[in-house]
Amino acid sequence: MGWESQRKNVLLAVTGLTPQVLTETLFALSREPGPSALPQRIYVVTTAEGARRAQLMLLSEQPGWFHRLRRDWGLPSMDFSEEHIHVLRDANGNPMDDVRSGADNAAAADQIAELVRRLTEDPDTALHVSLAGGRKTLGFFAGYALSLWGRPQDRLSHVLVSEPFESCWEFFYPTPDERILTIEGKGVYDCRTAQVTLADIPFVRLRSGLPPALLQSSASFAQAVAAAQGYLGSPSLTLNLNQRFIVAHGQKVSLPPAELAFLAWFARRRQLNLPPLPRPSDGVPEREYAHAYQEEYQRIVGPLGDDERVRRRLRNGMSRADFDERKARLKNLLQRSLGAAAQPYLIQGRGPRPQRFELPLPPQAIRFES
Structure with missing residues (x-):
C-alpha cells in the first residue's frame, strides 16, 4: 500500500445507517493505554444510503464529525476520504440501498470478503474490523471474513456506548466541552458524561488452512468458506x-x-x-x-x-x-x-x-x- 516498512494500523468499519460508529470507535481507540491503536488509514463499508450519511455527517464542513473529533481531542492525521467509503453493489452492479434478497446477500458477502482479503495482503499492516454498525448480516460477513483471512496482528471489536447515548442519532463521541442533547423520551444529557469502550471479539484464524490461490486472488465468500471447511473436515x-x-x-x-x-x-x-x-x-x-x-x-x-x-x-x-x-x-x-x-x-x-x-x-x- 506504499506505506513505510513500520507496521501501520488500518480500520475497517461496517456502518450501515449509523456513521457515528466510526467516530465512537476512534474515540475509544484514542483512550486505550499503551502504543497508539489509532489507524493511519480508514475504510468504511456500507449501503448507498449509509455512504450518503457518512459523507454528510463525517466528512462535510458542517457538521463534519470526523474532523471535529480530531480537533476536539487533538488526534493525529488519518487517511480517510470519500474514496475510502465502499458502497455495496447488487448482482447487476448497482449501488445497494439495502440487502433485500438472497442475491443481494451473496453479493454483499463477496464484496466484504474481497475487501478484507485485500486489506490483509500487506504484512506490514494490522487490520482492525469494527462490527457495531449496519445490518447484522453485514457485520457477520465482515467478522467471518476476518476469521478466514485474519493474521495474528489483526483485531475484531464492537463499540459499546452507555445509555442513553447509544440510541441517540445526534451522539457521535464524548466531547471535551459541554454539549447538551435532548434525547426523546429520556431527557436532557451532556455528551461529556458518555462512556464509550471497545469490546474485543476473539475469533478463530483460519488463514493458514486456505489454499494459496484464495490468499492471492479474488474468490467468492462461499468458495473461501468451503475451502476452510474442507481444511477443518x-x-x-x-x-x-x-x-x-x-x-x-x-x-x-x-x-x-x-x-x-x-x-x-x-x-x-x-x-x-x-x-x-x-x-x-x-x-x-x-x-x-x-x-x-x-x-x-x-x-x-x-x-x-x-x-x-x-x-x-x-x-x-x-x-x-x-x-x-x-x-x-x-x-x-x-x-x-x-x-x-x-x-x-x-x-x-x-x-x-x-x-x-x-x-x-x-x-x-x-x-x-x-
Whole structure:
C-alpha cells in the first residue's frame, strides 16, 4: 500500500445507517493505554444510503464529525476520504440501498470478503474490523471474513456506548466541552458524561488452512468458506480421470495426465488395501510399476490419446528417477493449489529406510468419478 516498512494500523468499519460508529470507535481507540491503536488509514463499508450519511455527517464542513473529533481531542492525521467509503453493489452492479434478497446477500458477502482479503495482503499492516454498525448480516460477513483471512496482528471489536447515548442519532463521541442533547423520551444529557469502550471479539484464524490461490486472488465468500471447511473436515479425495481433475478437501485441482496417473495409481492401490511400494532400486526399473502406471495414464488420455512418449520412457520399466520425478511434481502441484491442506494427498514414505510409499488416506475417503 506504499506505506513505510513500520507496521501501520488500518480500520475497517461496517456502518450501515449509523456513521457515528466510526467516530465512537476512534474515540475509544484514542483512550486505550499503551502504543497508539489509532489507524493511519480508514475504510468504511456500507449501503448507498449509509455512504450518503457518512459523507454528510463525517466528512462535510458542517457538521463534519470526523474532523471535529480530531480537533476536539487533538488526534493525529488519518487517511480517510470519500474514496475510502465502499458502497455495496447488487448482482447487476448497482449501488445497494439495502440487502433485500438472497442475491443481494451473496453479493454483499463477496464484496466484504474481497475487501478484507485485500486489506490483509500487506504484512506490514494490522487490520482492525469494527462490527457495531449496519445490518447484522453485514457485520457477520465482515467478522467471518476476518476469521478466514485474519493474521495474528489483526483485531475484531464492537463499540459499546452507555445509555442513553447509544440510541441517540445526534451522539457521535464524548466531547471535551459541554454539549447538551435532548434525547426523546429520556431527557436532557451532556455528551461529556458518555462512556464509550471497545469490546474485543476473539475469533478463530483460519488463514493458514486456505489454499494459496484464495490468499492471492479474488474468490467468492462461499468458495473461501468451503475451502476452510474442507481444511477443518476429514480429508477426502475424488478423482475424475476423464476431466483430468481431482477434488481434495473440497477444492478442485486440475492435474496434467502424467501426475494424475501417478496419483490414481496409488489411490487405486489404497482402495484395494494393497501394501505400500518401495522405490525402484538404482539401475533396476520396475516393470510392474510401469504397467500399472500406464494403465492409469491410458484411462486418462483415452484410446485415441497419444501415449507413445510414455511407453517409450517406460519400455524397460519405471526407474527410480521416473518414480521420484512424478512424486515430486505431484507434490509441487498439490501444495501450490492446496497449501498446508495438501499433506494428506501426497505420496508419502513409511517406516525405516528403505521406506515404502503410499497414499495415506483411508480407502473409504477415495472415490473415482466417471
